[in-house]
Amino acid sequence: MKILVPIKRVVDYNVKVRPKSDESGVDLNNVKMAMNPFCEIAVEEAVRLKEAGKAEEIVAVTIGESSSQEQLRTALALGADRAILVETDVQAEPLGISKLLKAIVDKESPDLIILGKQAIDGDNNQTGQMLGALTGFSQATFASEVNLEGDNLSVTREIDGGLQTLSINLPAIVTTDLRLNEPRYASLPNIMKAKSKPLDVIPASDLGIDIAPRLETLKVSLPAEREAGVIVETVDELIDKLKNEAKVIS
C-alpha cells in the first residue's frame, strides 16, 4: 500500500499571531514556522502503518513556497520515504490546493491519503473533504482510530456527542483528529538521513490548474476584547452578583 500525506507549513502553534497594524493581514514577520500539528499526526499514522507492515511507501507532499521544503524534510525525518513540493507563491485556498493534490494523486495513485483535519492558520477544515469530492474517494474525517482490514479501512471518528465508526473502501481519505496518536520526535540520525531522501520540486504552473483565489481578504482584525470584571471575595458575594447584578441565576 502506498500512502500520500499532504502537509502544510504554518505559524508554530505556540506563537500568538497579531494582525498587521494596517489590518491588511496577519503579521508573519520573523515568526517561527512549523509543520501544522494535525499534519504531524497524519505523518505519524502513516509511519505506524508502515512499521506495522501494512504500507510500503509514504510520500509527503505540500503546496507552497520554496521554504516549505523545511517541513517536507521534517516529514522525511519522521519516516516518509520521499517528498514532493508543488511550488507556488500563490496563497492558494483549500479548493485550489485540493485541485493540485488531485493532480498528484493522479500521478502517484496512492491507496490511502492521510491529512490533518485542518490547518491552524486558516482553520478552514476543507482540504481533505474537497480532495474526496475531486477524486471520488471515500472519506473519514476527524479520525481517532484507524484499522486496516483487507481492502477496507475501519475508522473511528470524533463527532459531536461521541464517536462514530465507519468502514470505508480504499482508496480512501482520512483526516486526523488530536487523539489519533502522539507524534514522535525526529531523532538526530533520522534528521541527517532525511537530507539525502528524494525531494522533487514541481512548479505548480506546470500542472496547468487554475488556483486563483476566489476569496479576497479585506481585513484582518483583533476580535472584540472582553474586559476583565471584578474579583469577588466569597462564594456568597458571587451568588449575590449572579442573582442580582447579572441576573443569570434565580
Added chain:
Amino acid sequence: MTALVVAEHNNKELKPVTLNTVTAACELEQDVHILVAGHGCASVAEQAAKISGASKVLLVEAEAYENFLAENVASLISNISGDYDFILAPTTTNGKNVMPRVAALQDVSQISDISAIESNDTFQRPIYAGNCIATVKTSDIKKIITVRTTAFDPADATSGSAEIITLEEINDAGISKFLKEEIAESDRPELTAAEVIISGGRGMQNGENFSLLEGIADKLGAAIGASRAAVDSGFVPNDYQVGQTGKIVAPDLYIAVGISGAIQHLAGMKDSKVIVAINKDEDAPIFQVADYGLVADLFEAMPELESKI
C-alpha cells in the same frame, strides 16, 4: 433566488443549531428552504416546517442518508444545488464533514465558520484559533457556507408554517458504510444548546472530582464541560471538551472551575454572556475574561456553592 439550510438532526429530533443557521440564511435571502436528509425522519421535517422564516422544507429519505455519510449527502446537496445561491450548514462535525465536499463538487471556495455577515458576499470568520477575525469577500456566484451558530440568534421554532416537499433523490456511492455510534447518554442539556455550562480543568485533579460539579449542574440545569487539559489528562471523555478543537459554546452563564484559560479554551467560550472563573491561582489568564472571579480552592468553594444556590 433562495437560500438552502442543511438541517442538523438525528432522524428523530431537529437540533437547535439549525435555528441559528436559519437566522443567518434569513440575513442573506428572503426565501429560505430547509433540507432534511435522513431516513425515517419525517417528524424532523415537521419540526423544521415550524421554523419561522422558512418557506419550504425538502424531505429526502433513504437508507443512504441515515447516518449522514459524506459521500452520499454531498452528492444529494450538490444535485439539488442548482436552485440556490446560498447553501448553509451549521459548523458541526456533520456540517464540516459534508459541506467542503459539496463545495468542491460545485467548484466553489467554501467560507467556513462565519461569525458575521457584512453583505451578500462579505463575511467575517475567525482564524488562528479565534485570535484574529478575517473579513473575506467571495467572487463565487454560489456561496457555500458553514455558520458559527453561537454568533447568530436562534430563529423562532414554533410560529412557521413551511410547506413540506418530498424529494426522490437517492445517491448511494456505496464506498462507505456506517458500523456503529457511541453517543454519550446524559439527562443534562447538550453543551452547544445549554444556557448554563460549568466546566472543569486540570485543577479538578482527576475524573472523580468532576462529581463536585454535578450537584451544581443539577441545580442550575447546566451542561458539564471541560478544558482540553482535563480531557487530555483522561479526567473526562473528549465530547466534554470546550475550546477551539472541541465545542464552541456561548451560554448565558459559563462557570470555569480550575481552568487556567489557555487561548485554545478561551476561543471556545469567550462569547458567553457572563463568565465566572474560580481558580486558586490569582494570575490565571481566565480572570482576564471573567466577569466575576473568585480566587479560591475549588475543593472548598464547590461544596459551598452547591449548598447555597
